[in-house]
Amino acid sequence: MDWGLFTIQMLNGLQLGVLLFLLAAGLTLVFGIMDFVNLAHGSLYMMGAYFCATLTQLTDSFLLGVVLALPLTALLGWLVELIVVRALYTHDHLDHVLATFGLILCFDTAVDYIWGPTGMAIPLPDFLNGQVTLFGGLDFPVFRLVIIFSGLLVAALLYFMVAHTRLGMLIRAGASNRTMVMALGVDIGKLFALVFAVGAAFAGFAGMLIAPITEASIGMGNDIIIVAFVVIIIGGIGSIKGAFVAAMIVGLIDTMGRSFLDQLLKVFMTAQNAETSAPALSAMAIYILMAVVLAFRPQGLFPPKVR
Amino acid sequence: MYKKITALAALGALLAAPAMAADKVKIGFVTTITTPAGVIGQDMVDAVNLAMDDIGGKMGGLDVELIIEDDAFNPPVGKQKVDKLVKQDDVDFVAGFIWSHVLLASKKSALDAGKFLISSNAGPSQLAGDQCDKNFFSASWQNDQTPMAMGEVLNQNGVKSVYVMAPNYAAGKNMIAGVERTFKGKVVGRDLTKWGKDAQLDFSAELAKAKASGADALWVFYPGKAGGALIKQYEQAGLLGQLPLYTVFTVDSIALPKLQEGNLKGVMGSLNTQHWGPDLDNPQNKKFVEGFKKKYGRYPSFYAAQSYDTIFMIKSAVEAVNGNLDDMDGMRAAMKKADFPSTRGKFTFGNNHFPIQNFYLREVVTDADGVWTTKVVKTVLENHQDPYAGECKM
Numbered sequence: 234m235d236w237g238l239f240t241i242q243m244l245n246g247l248q249l250g251v252l253l254f255l256l257a258a259g260l261t262l263v264f265g266i267m268d269f270v271n272l273a274h275g276s277l278y279m280m281g282a283y284f285c286a287t288l289t290q291l292t293d294s295f296l297l298g299v300v301l302a303l304p305l306t307a308l309l310g311w312l313v314e315l316i317v318v319r320a321l322y323t324h325d326h327l328d329h330v331l332a333t334f335g336l337i338l339c340f341d342t343a344v345d346y347i348w349g350p351t352g353m354a355i356p357l358p359d360f361l362n363g364q365v366t367l368f369g370g371l372d373f374p375v376f377r378l379v380i381i382f383s384g385l386l387v388a389a390l391l392y393f394m395v396a397h398t399r400l401g402m403l404i405r406a407g408a409s410n411r412t413m414v415m416a417l418g419v420d421i422g423k424l425f426a427l428v429f430a431v432g433a434a435f436a437g438f439a440g441m442l443i444a445p446i447t448e449a450s451i452g453m454g455n456d457i458i459i460v461a462f463v464v465i466i467i468g469g470i471g472s473i474k475g476a477f478v479a480a481m482i483v484g485l486i487d488t489m490g491r492s493f494l495d496q497l498l499k500v501f502m503t504a505q506n507a508e509t510s511a512p513a514l515s516a517m518a519i520y521i522l523m524a525v526v527l528a529f530r531p532q533g534l535f536p537p538k539v540r
Numbered sequence: 541m542y543k544k545i546t547a548l549a550a551l552g553a554l555l556a557a558p559a560m561a562a563d564k565v566k567i568g569f570v571t572t573i574t575t576p577a578g579v580i581g582q583d584m585v586d587a588v589n590l591a592m593d594d595i596g597g598k599m600g601g602l603d604v605e606l607i608i609e610d611d612a613f614n615p616p617v618g619k620q621k622v623d624k625l626v627k628q629d630d631v632d633f634v635a636g637f638i639w640s641h642v643l644l645a646s647k648k649s650a651l652d653a654g655k656f657l658i659s660s661n662a663g664p665s666q667l668a669g670d671q672c673d674k675n676f677f678s679a680s681w682q683n684d685q686t687p688m689a690m691g692e693v694l695n696q697n698g699v700k701s702v703y704v705m706a707p708n709y710a711a712g713k714n715m716i717a718g719v720e721r722t723f724k725g726k727v728v729g730r731d732l733t734k735w736g737k738d739a740q741l742d743f744s745a746e747l748a749k750a751k752a753s754g755a756d757a758l759w760v761f762y763p764g765k766a767g768g769a770l771i772k773q774y775e776q777a778g779l780l781g782q783l784p785l786y787t788v789f790t791v792d793s794i795a796l797p798k799l800q801e802g803n804l805k806g807v808m809g810s811l812n813t814q815h816w817g818p819d820l821d822n823p824q825n826k827k828f829v830e831g832f833k834k835k836y837g838r839y840p841s842f843y844a845a846q847s848y849d850t851i852f853m854i855k856s857a858v859e860a861v862n863g864n865l866d867d868m869d870g871m872r873a874a875m876k877k878a879d880f881p882s883t884r885g886k887f888t889f890g891n892n893h894f895p896i897q898n899f900y901l902r903e904v905v906t907d908a909d910g911v912w913t914t915k916v917v918k919t920v921l922e923n924h925q926d927p928y929a930g931e932c933k934m
Binding site: 235237238241242245246248249350351352353354355356357362363364372374376377443445446447448450451452453455456488491492495508509511512513516 | 573574575576578579582708713730731732733734737738740741742744745746748749751752765768769772773775776777778798799801802803
C-alpha cells in the first residue's frame with residue numbers, strides 16, 4: 234500500500250464530498266423542510282458557475298467574481314421561488330417534478346442563448362493555481378484545499394444557523410407544523426422564500442468552486458444533481474447532519490473506487506477485464522450503498538428528529 | 541418542323557427524367573449538437589456550411605440539401621436519427637459521426653438501406669477490419685493510427701515508461717491499443733474513466749495515481765471539453781515539468797482557445813500527433829483555414845477539416861457520375877480514387893476504404909497574432925495504413 238497516494242486520494246474524496254454537501258444542503262433544506270422536490274437545483278449550480286465565470290472575466294478577479302455571483306445566485310433562487318415554486322407547495326410531488334424539469338430545460342436553453350454552447354473557463358489567480366506541500370512531502374493542489382476548507386466553513390455556518398439561531402428555529406418549526414407557526418404570527422411564505430434563496434446560493438457556490446477545475450458548461454448540474462439526491466436519501470431527507478455525513482461517504486467511496494478498485498479486481502480477473510469493469514463498478518458503488526441503506530434504514534442514516 | 545423538334549426534345553426530356561431520379565443530392569449529417577460535446581459538433585457543422593458555400597451549394601449541376609441531425613452523444617439516439625434520415629428523408633449519403641460507439645450503433649441502418657456511409661471522424665477498428673463494407677468510407681483515420689504515431693514519438697524521445705488515461709468506450713480502447721502497438725517501453729498504469737453524457741470531468745484521483753506510478757510520461761486521449769479540463773487539472777496538480785504530457789485528440793483548436801483564456805501556459809510546447817494541421821502547406825488547406833478563420837473568427841479543428849473533406853469527397857463522387865445518383869458503382873469507384881482536393885493533401889484509400897496517409901508530430905505554439913495553435917514539426921508515419929486492413933475481405 235502506497236500511503237502517500239492513499240492520503241492524497243482521501244483528500245480528493247473529501248473535496249468531492251464537500252462539493253456534494255454544498256449541493257445536498259440546499260436540496261435537503263428545500264426537500265426535507267419545505268417538502269418540495271426541486272430537480273432544477275442543479276440548474277442553480279450551473280447558473281452560479283456561469284455568473285462567476287462572467288464576473289471573473291469582467292473584473293479580472295476570481296475572488297471578486299465569487300463575491301458578486303453569490304448574491305446574484307441567491308436573487309435568482311428567490312425569483313424562481315416567487316415565480317414558479319410558490320404556486321406549487323400545495324401540489325403533489327409529481328407536479329413539482331414536472332415543473333422543475335421544465336425549469337431545467339428553460340435554464341439550459343437560456344444559457345445556450347446567452348453564453349453559447351462552448352462552455353466557459355474561469356482563470357484562477359496564481360496563488361490559487363499552484364500546489365502546497367503537505368506533511369510527508371506530498372503535493373496537493375491549493376485550489377482543492379480551498380474547496381475543502383470553504384465547504385467545511387459553510388457547513389459549520391449552516392449548522393450554527395439551523396441549530397442556534399431564531400431563523401433556524403423557525404425553519405425547523407415551520408417544517409414540523411406550518412399552520413402553528415403561521416398562527417403564531419410568522420410569515421411562513423417569506424421564510425420559505427429565504428430558505429430557497431439560501432439553498433440556491435449554496436448550489437451556486439458549489440458551481441463556482443468546481444468551474445475553475447472543469448469549466449462552466451450547459452447541463453453540468455443535471456448529472457451531479459442525481460448524486461446529490463442519493464446523498465440526501467442516504468443521509469436522511471431534511472437532515473443537514475445526515476447530508477454532511479452522507480456527502481463525505483459518497484465522495485470517499487467514489488474516489489477510492491476510482492483509485493483502487495482496478496487493483497482489487499486484478500486479484501481475481503484479468504488485467505484487461507479489471508480495467509474495463511472497475512470504472513463501471515465504482516460508478517455503481519454509491520447506488521449500491523443507497524440500496525443497502527434504504528433496505529435497513531428507510532429513513533436514512535440520520536433522519537431529522539422533528540418528524 | 542421546328543415545332544416537331546421542340547416536341548421531340550420535350551418528350552426526350554420527359555423520358556430522360558425518370559433516369560435522373562433525383563433532382564438534388566441529399567446529405568444527412570449526424571453529429572453532436574447538444575450536451576457539452578456540442579462544441580465539436582458545432583465545429584463540424586460550421587465546416588460543412590463553409591464547404592457548401594465554397595461549392596456554391598451545387599454538385600455536378602444538382603442542388604445539395606443538407607440535413608443535420610443531433611445524436612446527443614448517445615448511440616441509441618444516433619441510430620434513431622440515421623433511421624429517420626434513411627427512411628423518412630431518403631438521403632443519398634449519411635455522413636458525420638464524432639463517436640465510435642454512435643457510428644457502430646448506426647452503421648447497420650445506413651448500410652442495410654443501401655446508402656453510402658461516410659465517417660467524418662470516428663474510426664472504430666471493427667469497421668476497418670472484419671466488418672468493413674463496400675459502401676462505408678472514412679474521411680478521417682482509423683482510431684489506432686494517431687496513437688501509433690504517438691507511440692513512435694515516445695520511443696524517439698527515449699521515454700521508457702508511460703501512464704495512459706482514456707475514456708471507457710470503443711475509441712478509448714482503440715487508442716490505448718494503438719499506443720501499445722508501437723511503444724516499446726512499459727505501460728505502468730492504465731485508467732479508463734466514465735464516458736458519455738455524464739462523463740467524468742474531474743480527474744483528481746487518476747492524476748494522483750499517475751504521479752505515484754513513477755512513469756516517465758503521461759499519455760492521454762480526451763476529446764472535446766474533457767481535454768481542456770484534464771490539462772487544467774494536470775497543471776493544477778503540479779505535474780508540469782514532472783510528468784511530460786503526450787496527447788492525441790486532446791489538445792486541438794477546441795481546447796486551445798479556452799486554455800489560452802485561462803492562461804494555462806503549461807500546454808505550450810506540449811506534443812500531439814495528427815494527420816492534419818492548420819499549417820499544412822497545400823492549396824486546399826490554405827483555402828479552408830483562411831475561409832474558416834474569416835467566416836468564424838477562429839482556427840478550425842481537425843474535426844472541421846475532415847468534415848470539409850467529406851463534402852468534397854461526396855462532390856467528387858456525384859460529379860463522376862454526372863449527377864446520376866442511381867449509379868452507386870460509379871460513385872463508389874470515384875470515391876475509392878480519393879480524387880478530390882483534400883485539406884491533408886493527396887492521399888489514397890486502402891482496401892477497407894480507410895485513408896493511407898501521413899501522420900505528423902505537432903507542437904503547441906503561438907501564431908503571429910498571439911493566438912495559441914499547433915505547428916507541424918515533422919512527419920512520424922509516412923503513407924501509413926491501419927493495422928486492421930488485412931482482416932477486411934474486400
